[in-house]
Amino acid sequence: MLLAIVQLALWSHATHIAQAAASQGLAVARAQSGTAAAGSASAQQMxxxxxxxxxxxxxxxxxxxxxxxxxxxxxxxxxxxxxxSLPVHAEAVGPVERWVPDLAGG
Structure with missing residues (x-):
């Protein structure tokens, strides 16, 4: 039973690390001048x-x-x-940052 608790804790920790890396990669890739390669590199570094x-x-x-x-x-x-063998999966999705002109004519 103790090993099962430790295994669950390891899986949970691994999932949190994967989610943090995905979020970091997303932040880099979605920047206006960002790229998919830069996002992947940032996630891999983490x-x-x-x-x-x-x-x-x-x-x-x-x-x-x-x-x-x-x-x-x-x-x-x-x-x-x-x-x-417990699989770990994390995903982060977001819009690409881009400049949009103000069309209201304020």
Missing amino acids: LDQLARGPLTGAAVATDRTTTTVSIRITGTATSVIPFL
Whole structure:
């Protein structure tokens, strides 16, 4: 029972790290001058710093169109119970920042 509690805590921690990395990547990629590559690099850098223990096999996928950006992080939580593999998935989606002229003529 104790191992199950530790495993759940590791999975939860890995999920939070993945979500934080996805949010960081989104913030960089959605900037007006941002790119999908810059968002992926930022997310990967955060994963490299934080996820060495609880998250294994992390992969970053970024999709940036002219209006939206999405960053997906997938991986596996470190296992303390033999033969148990818990997947980790996090996603952050948002609009691309862009300048819109004031049409009200204020």
